[in-house]
Structures are given as structure tokens and as C-alpha cells.
Amino acid sequence: MNKVIKNLMIYMLIVLVIIALIQYASPTNTDVRELRYDELLASVEQGRVQEIVFQADGNTNYITGTLTRDNRQFSSMGPWPDEQLLQMVKEQRLPFRQIEPERPSWLLGVLTSFLPVLLLVFLFFFLMQQSQGGGSRVMQFGKSKARLQTDDKPKVTFDDVAGADEEKEELNEIVEFLKNPKKFSKIGAKIPKGVLLYGPPGTGKTLLAKAVAGEAGTPFFTISGSDFVEMFVGVGASRVRDLFDQAKKNSPCIVFIDEIDAVGRQRGAGVGGGHDEREQTLNQLLVEMDGFTPNESIIIIAATNRPDILDPALLRPGRFDRQIVVAAPDVAGREAILKVHTRGKPLEEDVDLEILARRTPGFTGADLANLVNEAALLAARFNKNKISQKELEDSIERVIAGPEKKSKVISEKEKRLVSYHEAGHALVGYLLPNTDTVHKVSIIPRGRAGGYTLLLPKEDRYYMTRSMLIDQITMLLGGRVAEDIALKEISTGAQNDLERATEMARKMIMEYGMSEKLGPLTLGRKQEAVFLGRDIARDRNYSEEIAFAIDQEVRNIIDSCYETAKKLLEKYNDALHAIAETLMEKETIEAEEFAALMEEQGLEANKGA
Template sequence: MAKTLLFWIGLVLLGVVLWQFVQRSGSDEEREWTFSEFIHQVEQANVQEVEIVGSKVKGKTKDNTSFTTVAPDYKDLIPRLLAKNVAIKAKERSQSPWLTALITYAPFLLLIGIWIFFMRQMQSGGNKALSFGKSRAKLLSSQQKKVTFKDVAGAEEAKEELQEIIEFLKDPQKFQKLGGRIPKGVLLVGPPGTGKTLLARAIAGEASVPFFSISGSDFVEMFVGVGASRVRDLFEQGKKNAPCIVFIDEIDAVGRHRGAGLGGGHDEREQTLNQLLVEMDGFESNEGVILIAATNRPDVLDPALLRPGRFDRRVTVPRPDVKGREGILQVHTKKIPLSEDVNVSVLARGTPGFSGADLANLVNEAALNAARYDQQSVTMLDFESAKDKVLMGVERKSLIISDAEKRNTAYHEAGHALVATMLPQADRSTRSPLSRGGWPWV
């Protein structure tokens, strides 16, 4: 609305300027006479008509030459004009001094308005030209959809360690009355896709506090000092919204060893890290701001960042074991219709080394495969196909295999199935091909 109003005001001012320009360009052909020359031309009967507005006189001669002059308070002017048969038009001065001033200064007002408009555009929207030093952290308030520990599976040990953080945010007096100090910073370490970010959001959801989320790369800019300014602004926002959680994802982007860069101590990344270290020393745990960071490269972090008093608690989030994978699959399969033959335990035992993100992708691929064939539910065969696709890629139907290779493959796989059948201590889930009727060529 404000932009539209500003546009129409600018358009009106532009119209006034153009009208004034046309008026001035039209008056460039008029000759400016002195009053004595005007009286002389009247006496010579060369003036055909005049228009009198206040003390200003405009007129035309008999040869259609336009002129203008300023007449003083001369009493004999009108009788002289009438005596020479000059057509007289008289108008009162209707133009106010405010309108005259507006017309005079309209170009300057227009330029100032355009300058203000572009400056506001630069500060708002996606440009952020004048707000480099502001933090880009996203605030997830308690009114948005909460993520709790029920949505996190496969990291039971990590959840137990983080339970203290939740209790502190809910009841800080419980720890402070005995002189205890909650850790200022918690570093989540683990491979990609193990749910480090999800764990941090679950802490905020369990404690029902604001959650600031930012990536480590958001602090790094081309200009030196911008990242440090963003760090200061981030901690100021956290203190204003305390108690809260500040989460920095991929902190290794800004927290690497100092002195390794080409710029030395004046490097932008190192300046940002220095400011982060100062800010972490500057706030106390009783302020209710908990800093949580996540990385999969703890070996490259600066030792000053990991010392007690900053990130003084390290929580390892490993890849889930078979029980954890089963819990993750149960979380992700709640939203899709499953067939009766789907066994989540079998899927968990058949996906060793899968992270939480890999298992989520597995469930999604199985649902897409079922939808591709217009099925009403997702079957175990869809999960097996999705697992093969995730592990080995898309099936190569154009690959030509000779009959001899097919026969050798059949003998090999049949040997696996027979050994698994004959050994009593073998995992029964490995006999799934035989339980479905065996291979087509066996």
C-alpha cells in the first residue's frame, strides 16, 4: 500500500514538472519588453491585444509577435489602450504563493522522493544492502509445530544427556540452588543424517522455549567485520528472548583452527570466530541462553572453542543400531498405509549402516514405488525395491546378461539360501527369497 501511494505521488509530481517545462518552453518565444517600449508600441498602434494579470502584461502585436512586460501602478494605461483600440483581458491573481513554491521546487521534491524510495527498497526485501550486520537466524517460536523426543528415535543415549538441558530450561532454580552450573554450550557430533538438528529442535519443543536456528556459513561474508557483527546481534536476540536455545548448524564452517587461512589474523572467518569466543565467555548460564552446535568434523574445530566454559559438553550422535533403526522406521511409517506383510523388524535388520535420513529416504522411495503402480498400500516388496534402489541405484533393464551368467548367479544365490536354511543359528530374515517362493530359476 505504501509503495503504491508513493508511486502515485511521484507520478503527480512528474506531471507537474512536465507541465512547468512545457509552460516555460512555450514562453521562450515571447519577447520581454521594457515598460517604455510597451508604451511606445501602443502609441504606434502596433499592439493588438493584451492580458493583464496583476502587474504582469502579456500581449500580441499586429504581426502576431508575443511579448510580456511588467506594468507599474500607471493610471493612464487603460485609457491609452482603449484610445488605440487594443483588446484588453483582465484576470485576478489566483495563483497562491504555496502553489508557486510547489511548482518551483517540484523537481527537487521529486528527486528526494525517488532517493527515499530506493533507499527503503535497499533496506527491505531480499537485498538487505544496509543490514549486513544483522543476524540471519530463523526464530521458531512455541506457536509453530513442535518437535518432541517422540519424533526422534535411534538416539536414546543422546536424549538422556540432553534431558538435563530441558530440565534446566523448565526449572533453572533446581540446579542453581546447589551451586550447579548448566553447560553453556553443547556440541552435537555425528555423521551426516543422524538427526543432530532434529535433536536440537526436540529440546526446544520439550522445553517450550524459542529456538534460533542459523548455519555457520551465514556468518561468513566477503567484508571483514560483518560476521562478527552478526554474532553480536545473534546473542543480543537470544538474551532478549531468554530462556531460549541458539542452534548453529555446521559450526565447522566458522570454527576451524585459527592461523590456517591465507589472511592471517585479519581473515574474516577468524574475526568471526574470535567474536564467537568472546560472546560465549560473556554470557552466564543463568541468563537462560543455551548454545547448541552441530558438526560432523570435530577434528577441525579450534581448541579454544572446545574448552570448558564454552562447548563444555560433547554429545555423540552415532548411526543407529538395529533397535534404533526399527524405532526410526516406526516413526516414518506412521504417515503411510502399510500392507499386512510389512515387517519393520526385518527392514531394520536388513539396513545396517543406514542413518536416520537414509531410512526416511527408504520409506519415501517405497511409498513412491507403490504410488507408481496405483497400489492402495505399501507392501514389503516395495520396501525391498526401495532398499535395492538406495543401495545399488536404479535397475538397469537394458543390461544384457547371458544365460551362463544367469545360471551362475542362480547357483550362487541358491547356495546362500540353502546355507541359511540348514544352519539353525542363522538369521531367519535372510531366507525371505525362499519364503516368497524362491528365485524364478531355482
């Protein structure tokens, strides 16, 4: 409420200033004709005057009135009283009146002259005070923007962090040192000065830092890397100094710098290079972390998802002694995270978090939190009191592919095309030994996809064999092959499949060294993003002859996989038609239905270990 009142006062002041300026700067009425006294007498004699008004201020006599022709005002100076003019006025019977002018006070004149200036000065200082948070901070741009964590907010503890047991164990030493430093000093151990948390976005780096603060119970300063640098030169370095000054006054404490890559990028690199403002800020940060003045009992925790672009001086021992990888959770970790996010939410008895964990490989903690929230929104949309397994599984597909487009009207021809395309993916994936289990096949559009086939891995994989990659490429081409075999026509629906298959085949040759002809070589260097202090363009470190050989090897892999998919679908053509017809009828086939359908066709999955 106070903020609203302040804003209203500001708007009122602005309106008053504008009105005062308009009145102050408005010109006087210039549409007044000046007449000499003889011209005035002639006009009265000729009957061209409607009214005569006399004003006397003690020094000068003013005669004003209105002309009859165009109602234009006039003014004149002359003697008063004048017998000649009075006689003419009587003869013409003109309206006549005399005004005694009032003398304005000197205070009103002063206010009229200086009020706009005073209002402008007051408004300037008032706005500066509001923008800087106080009159004493008008020019204090160099103050740190770090926020001190207070005890009145709900604390995050290690119990709220799941799927990161090793990371919590590493950070628990920081908490123990802050609580009991003598335990480490007795044995001669020194606690790390800095801890760098790095990993993909959404894996819980910031959450871990909050948990450390909640567990330690010490002052906790939080700041973003972008809060250091401003448009003013030297502000970043000044804010770093002020941040550490505040930390020293509250030691032992923790300072958390989120997205440190905004200020800690490698010096002298990127387009332009040079010793810019960001580098000055980084230099000051390096000095404060490990310089001549020791910072005892101040622990720096930083988070980033781009550790490769950080300056080497920032990563050396003595600054960030400990670097902790916060990776995407495994199956057990995802199940534990789902338990945390479903805590306190009403769930149906059919909810199986283990299946959900298996169905979400590669999901981060943020993805899983979004998954549970989407499921809750779906349950509320259908006026349910509890969240069921169906909403949770539907939310997985919403996160991966987007919402269903059931209202999208497609022709029977396109529906048949999509059915055979997805049936080709599903059948080839079912028959190949090194692919995952078919979990769901649907021709209901989601996002930009006309249909989709979901495969459920039994376990997380961190490495892929050549046979696995070949079978994946074959499965990707199964949709295109099915269109060709069943409909004698191909469509643009396989565009994304072809793109993924070609990229996978090229990586097999150029990055994984899986080419029999070219051998175990890595060809070319990875392209890095611009302005990150690394390569701007891809470095092609091979000849034209090798480039031709790469294209030939990619072509051989794609052709071989295409032929494999074609042989399988031609051999089991009846199963292909059965899947497609079921899709056209039901639009979606779940895992149990698909397994029963394959059993009816006399097929059995031959999955390798």
C-alpha cells in the same frame, strides 16, 4: 493480505514518482519560431500566417500564431493594439482571437516545484522502513537475527527422535539441569556450557536440538552460523553480543547455532588467512562462551558436519564441553526411524519394516524420511489407498539409483549385453563366500545405469576384511568378464565398475596396509577440500620407486580378481546363460526367483559367517 496491500502501495508510489519526474524534467516545446515584430508584419502582409492569437499578462504582450507553409508555431512581442497589424488582419481576413491569461495560485507553483522532491524523500524512508522491519531499525544492522521459539508451534520431543538412544541420553542431562538444577548443584556438578553435535548430513542433529527445546520448556533461540557475518565490518561481533544479551534476559535458556562451521573455522588458516570479519565474530563468540563475564544457565548447542575444521579454542572444555557424534543409524535404529515416519500413514499388511531396515545400510534419518515419502507418492500415483511393500522397496531403488526408465527403447543387442553383464555380477556375487546375498537383478534402466544388481547385507558392517574387499572387487569385475566370455566383446558399460574396483584396490595398498610387498604402511596423505584450513593438494610422501610398486600391487590385485571371476563364470557357464535369458524375458529377477533358479542349476551359496 496486508503484505499485498503494502507491495501495491510501494509500486504505486514508484509509478507516481516516475510520472512526476518525467513531467518535471520534460523540456518545453522548443519547436516555436521566434519572430521580430517587423518580420511578423511582413509575414502577415505576404499571406504566410494562418491565425493570430493575442495574450496579455499585464507586463508583456505576446502574439502567437501558425505559419501557413509548414504549420509551424511562431511567437512575437509587440505593441497592442497596433492599427497597422489590425488593418492587415482585416485585409487578409485572418482568424483572430484574444486570450486573457489566468493567474496561477502560488500554492500550485510551490507544489509543482517541490512535489517530486517530496515524493522521493517519502519513498526512500518508506522503503528503508519496510526493509528493516520498522522505522526505528533503519540502521540497526548489529542486532541479532536469532529467533525465539514460541509455544504456539507444535513441539518436537524425544519421542519423535528414533535411532539415537545414546545421543538422547546425553542430551537428557541438559533437560534435567534446566528443569531441576539443584539436583546437580548438591553434588557439586556443573552442567556443560556447550554441546556440539556433529555427524554426516541428515542424521538428525537439528532434530535433536529441537527435541531438547521441546522437552526443556525453556526459551530457545535458534540462529544459523551464516547469520552472523554480513558485508559490514564489525556486524558479526555485534550480533554475537546482542544474541547473548537476549539470552541473559531470558535465562535459563538454550541457544542453538546451526552450521557453526560457517563462523567457527580455524583462525589464520586457508588461502589468504589474516584477521578478517569472520575471525572477529569467532573471537567474540569465544569470549561470550567462556570469558570474564560468566554466562550462567545459558546452554549453547551447535551442529556441524565438519568438526575437523573448527577452531581448537572453540572445542576446548569450558566452551563445548561435550561433543556428541550423531552417526548414521544401525539396523535397529533404521527400523525405529521407519516406524516414526510411517506413523499415521496407511500401510498394507505385507509391509515388513525389518526387511526395509536391512535393505538400507548407510541411510540417514533424512534418507529414510525421503524413502517413506517417495513410497507414499508412488502409492498415490497408482490411486492406492494404502502403501504396500512394493512401493517401499521401489522407493529404495529410486533414492539409490533414480527412477525407472521403462519408456527407454533399447535394441535387442544392447538388451542382451546388459543381461549378460548383470548376470555376471549376480552369479559371481552368489558364488563368492564373502559377499552379500543377491536380492534383486534388473536390466530396467535407472538413472544413468543401464541395469543393476542389488545385494542385501544380513547385518551392518563397520569393518571390512581383506577377503571381503577382494571378493567385492571380483564381483565388480564379474560384469566385464561375462561380456567377454558370452559375447566375445567388451563394452563401456563396465566403466563405473572398473573405477570402483581400481579405487578399492588402491585404498587397500595405500590406506589399509594390505599389501604383502609394501607391508603395513599408509602412503600419502588424504586430500582435503580447498579453503578449509587444511592441505590444499595431496602430499605424496613416497618415492617414485614406491609409486611404481603401488601401481604394480594394484595391477596384481585387479588381475587376480579378474582371473577368479573368469574361472567361476567359465565353470558355471550354463548358470550364466540361464540368468541372462531369464533377464531378457522378465527384465527383473527377485530374490526368491534367483534362489530357485540357482537351485535348478544345482548351485548353492557358500556364504561365510
